[in-house]
Amino acid sequence: MTLDTRIQLQDVSKSYRLGKSEISIFDSLNLDIPAGDFLAIMGPSGSGKSTILNLIGGIDRITSGQVTVGQLRIDNLSEAKLSRWRAQQVGFVFQFYNLLPMLTAAQNVELPLLLTAHSRRERMERVNTILDIVGLDTRGKHLPSELSGGQQQRVGIARAIAMDPQILLCDEPTGDLDRKSAEEILDILKILNTEMGKTIIMVTHDPSATTYARRTLHLDKGQFVRKELEHMA
Amino acid sequence: MNLLRQCVAVTNANLRSVRRRFWISFSLVLSVALVTMILLGFLAMANGFNKALTQVGAEDIAIVLSSGARSELGSRITPPHLHLLEEAPGIARDANGAAFTSPELIVPVDVIGKSDQLPAAVSLRGVGLRGVAVRPLVKLSEGRMFAQGANELIIGKRLAQDYEGLELGKTILFGKSKWKVVGFFDADGSVFESELLADAKVVQTLFNRPNLTQVLRVKLAGPDGFAQLASYIEANPRLPVTVRSERQYFASQSQRVSQIILWLGWPLALTMALGAIIGALTTMYSSVSDRLIEIATVRAIGFSRTSAFIGTWIEALLLTLIGCGVGTLAALLLLDGWAASTVGADNTQIAFELQLSLSMIINAVAVSLLVGAVGGGLPAFRATRVPLRLAMTGRS
Numbered sequence: 001m002t003l004d005t006r007i008q009l010q011d012v013s014k015s016y017r018l019g020k021s022e023i024s025i026f027d028s029l030n031l032d033i034p035a036g037d038f039l040a041i042m043g044p045s046g047s048g049k050s051t052i053l054n055l056i057g058g059i060d061r062i063t064s065g066q067v068t069v070g071q072l073r074i075d076n077l078s079e080a081k082l083s084r085w086r087a088q089q090v091g092f093v094f095q096f097y098n099l100l101p102m103l104t105a106a107q108n109v110e111l112p113l114l115l116t117a118h119s120r121r122e123r124m125e126r127v128n129t130i131l132d133i134v135g136l137d138t139r140g141k142h143l144p145s146e147l148s149g150g151q152q153q154r155v156g157i158a159r160a161i162a163m164d165p166q167i168l169l170c171d172e173p174t175g176d177l178d179r180k181s182a183e184e185i186l187d188i189l190k191i192l193n194t195e196m197g198k199t200i201i202m203v204t205h206d207p208s209a210t211t212y213a214r215r216t217l218h219l220d221k222g223q224f225v226r227k228e229l230e231h232m233a
Numbered sequence: 234m235n236l237l238r239q240c241v242a243v244t245n246a247n248l249r250s251v252r253r254r255f256w257i258s259f260s261l262v263l264s265v266a267l268v269t270m271i272l273l274g275f276l277a278m279a280n281g282f283n284k285a286l287t288q289v290g291a292e293d294i295a296i297v298l299s300s301g302a303r304s305e306l307g308s309r310i311t312p313p314h315l316h317l318l319e320e321a322p323g324i325a326r327d328a329n330g331a332a333f334t335s336p337e338l339i340v341p342v343d344v345i346g347k348s349d350q351l352p353a354a355v356s357l358r359g360v361g362l363r364g365v366a367v368r369p370l371v372k373l374s375e376g377r378m379f380a381q382g383a384n385e386l387i388i389g390k391r392l393a394q395d396y397e398g399l400e401l402g403k404t405i406l407f408g409k410s411k412w413k414v415v416g417f418f419d420a421d422g423s424v425f426e427s428e429l430l431a432d433a434k435v436v437q438t439l440f441n442r443p444n445l446t447q448v449l450r451v452k453l454a455g456p457d458g459f460a461q462l463a464s465y466i467e468a469n470p471r472l473p474v475t476v477r478s479e480r481q482y483f484a485s486q487s488q489r490v491s492q493i494i495l496w497l498g499w500p501l502a503l504t505m506a507l508g509a510i511i512g513a514l515t516t517m518y519s520s521v522s523d524r525l526i527e528i529a530t531v532r533a534i535g536f537s538r539t540s541a542f543i544g545t546w547i548e549a550l551l552l553t554l555i556g557c558g559v560g561t562l563a564a565l566l567l568l569d570g571w572a573a574s575t576v577g578a579d580n581t582q583i584a585f586e587l588q589l590s591l592s593m594i595i596n597a598v599a600v601s602l603l604v605g606a607v608g609g610g611l612p613a614f615r616a617t618r619v620p621l622r623l624a625m626t627g628r629s
């Protein structure tokens with residue numbers, strides 16, 4: 001499973017157009033994330049943290065440089081190929097969960113599985129297994145609105161790992177949660193990293209959340225400023 | 234492939250979320266329902282009109298008009314020509330050899346509607362002695378025939394029902410002339426019931442139209458009657474008239490009128506459809522912006538552009554089809570068979586029923602699908618262009 005899914009950003013720059021001017025988010029950024037890493041990224045808002053996740057996850061395009069995941073250059077993949085690659089390799093966990101509000105927890109988790117050839121029964125089995133992993137086995141039939149924030153985020157994580165991707169990209173996954181729920185979420189992420197070998201990249205504003213990660217990078221004005229702080233694994 | 238499954242899942246999620254956009258979605262349904270009703274109304278009117286006029290036309294009655302005239306109003310047959318026509322072959326005759334013909338003229342007269350108290354023009358028709366004999370459908374149902382040379386008239390049942398003062402024994406005033414109602418007739422609910430009949434000579438005199446004959450109605454003798462009469466007229470260059478069977482005549486009349494109805498109806502319906510398309514665009518663009526985060530999220534998970542397009546498009550098509558269904562249902566309930574109680578809007582007060590048919594409903598469905606396809610297509614395309622990074626930024 002943990003084949004070579006090392007993630008490399010080489011000389012990546014990203015800019016966007018605003019009217020006539022070209023605004024640079026970062027220039028010549030380099031980042032090397034070994035398979036099985038749990039990396040926390042901190043930094044002020046607007047510094048480009050989400051953009052890094054987007055570029056690694058293939059939902060935004062770099063302006064120049066290259067992004068390699070495993071052996072694969074993903075920066076020049078076609079739209080359709082990138083879509084398929086994402087479905088297989090990447091799970092997203094969002095600050096505001098981004099569950100489809102009119103689908104039940106189980107249906108939300110099933111969503112990525114619809115992209116496979118699995119039968120309905122296989123899908124349901126997988127959904128139940130995963131809801132079990134995140135401790136929501138009794139809540140499958142609930143709508144998101146009937147769940148607490150922490151529970152919704154657990155559904156979000158379940159959806160992210162439904163396809164058993166190697167990489168999890170989490171954008172402030174605890175940003176909207178109370179302390180206790182946040183810790184539950186971070187515990188789950190940690191288990192996914194240590195026991196299932198997922199590579200996790202987590203953007204956070206919460207210094208205590210970084211203690212769950214293997215290392216933390218600080219991004220400011222498009223640069224990683226302080227060098228990596230090692231944590232206890 | 235799993236593309237179908239993707240589309241089903243996205244469409245399902247979209248449709249469930251329509252509740253969040255209830256009112257704007259409802260307004261789309263309503264506007265399509267309105268377009269459907271208008272369209273069906275006009276089509277049913279044209280159809281009903283056609284039926285009312287074509288079903289009654291008889292094959293053994295001929296209508297003679299002056300050449301070039303398309304209806305009685307523009308026609309005029311002079312007395313010498315009338316004499317020539319009386320001699321023609323192919324016309325049914327009685328034992329004494331007298332022809333079954335009726336030289337006729339129509340005069341518009343005003344009556345007052347019972348329901349709206351508004352004046353309306355109906356036709357007072359002066360007919361010859363054989364006026365009733367050349368109208369097989371017309372049966373005296375009450376009272377008696379008007380007397381020759383008297384200012385008396387008989388009235389179609391439908392008119393009597395719908396207009397004031399048309400009662401047996403009453404005298405009514407048209408302009409300066411007084412007329413006594415002496416009888417009622419029915420004619421199987423056909424157009425004939427929409428007229429008042431009186432002695433042509435008296436009508437000519439009292440309305441100051443000496444010797445005016447607009448049409449000669451003829452009962453034909455046997456199956457070759459029409460051919461004989463027609464070839465006689467053709468062979469006689471001194472007779473500037475044309476002859477048609479009553480069926481042909483009614484068919485040509487109704488064609489023109491129903492064409493006018495359709496010429497009015499289709500542009501109106503299509504203009505309204507254009508409005509509905511704009512409404513659909515608004516509704517569906519707002520649906521897309523309402524779902525930006527959801528669309529971006531599902532696409533980030535790996536769903537295809539196609540599924541984003543199809544999901545949005547089907548939402549639009551379904552909403553318009555629901556509108557079409559509502560409009561059709563309303564038309565069936567409100568319009569179909571409507572005229573039993575209403576006399577048509579044509580100047581000559583011809584009664585007809587609105588009649589819906591399957592082919593009209595197919596037309597309405599096609600127009601609705603057009604509204605949905607165009608009005609949903611552009612927003613659906615926009616849905617495929619939603620930047621995926623919105624999944625990261627937004628609160629849904």
Ligand SMILES: Nc1ncnc2c1ncn2[C@@H]1O[C@H](COP(=O)(O)OP(=O)(O)O)[C@@H](O)[C@H]1O
Pocket residue numbers: 016017025043044045046047048049050051052
């Ligand atoms: N395609 C884009 N168009 C416009 N602005 C963008 C685009 N991508 C990023 N930005 C802007 O770039 C900056 C960095 O964004 P982001 O990566 O979300 O920062 P962070 O997550 O660190 O708060 C923000 O100011 C954001 O508005």
Ligand SMILES: [Mg+2]
Pocket residue numbers: 049050051171
């Ligand atoms: Mg961010």
